[in-house]
Amino acid sequence: MQIVLPGALPDAAIASELASHMEKSAPRFTGWLGRAQAAVTSADPAETFCTPYEYWLLRHHGFEARAGQRASAGLAALLARETGAASELGEPLWLAQLVHVAPARDGAALIPASELAITPEESALLLEAAGDFLADSGFAITPFDTTHWRVGPPPEYRPACASPALVSITSVNDWWTQDAEGRPWRRLVNELQMLWFDHPVNQAREARGLRPVNSLWLYGGARPSQLGTPDAAGNGEPPRVLRGLQGPALVQDWGSWLQELERLEHEEFAALPDMPRLVLTGRDRIVELSPGRKGFLARLLAPRKQDWRRWCSGHD
Incomplete structure (x- = not known):
């Protein structure tokens, strides 16, 4: 079994202080950490253009x-694989996610489709309304699923795009580049934002207390053939992804983070007879843990009990 815990690596500034609290809240879990063999991977979003969890997932799928x-270029192809959507293996796959963009203290904030409750009918009507603007834009857009549209960009258009998930936890301004290459897409998005501002779909959504769908976020660009065979670390069983630590970690609410860790200890970890393989992610790192060696050499070769505190705090 393999368990993935996004947000399980606390920020370096607080990790050392949290360690003793972690041992009290989750003794079984921290016991696993102390006996495990750890492999640490850098996952700086400034380099990958995606979240550390997404980066791990891409690596997992080869x-x-x-x-x-x-x-991040592989995320559209990965979504196609996970959903079983038809895609040409040898052709780049670009997707535009339907999103909400709103003013924020540090520029603009993106609310991803996963938080918008978009219906198939709304998606279809917004795409229909965009038809006149698409004709002269150089972009061909067709439905992909309810929250994504497939994008055919102009020839030689290959921007580096951050994932919607990463943009949603940072700032649009960090990733909305102003280079000449991206001008055609920016122009199209600006036109659609004005078109959708008072569109009946959004008027109806706002009447129901929902955020309007007022923008698109482009990402992807890799070919599905660039994906490999999923890693078999879980002996063929798909990894279990437990996301409860992610929210508190993002807002640095470490009290709630410890409460969630304690809940996982009692509801998930306590029932397991043996340590599973674990994947922990933080802001810019991934730690993959496998059970320590067994046998007569185990005590000789086992990591020191406190080693987990070092890699947990980024001192690896």
């Missing part, structure tokens, strides 16, 4: 970026 591509 994605190989090509020259000039960021890791």
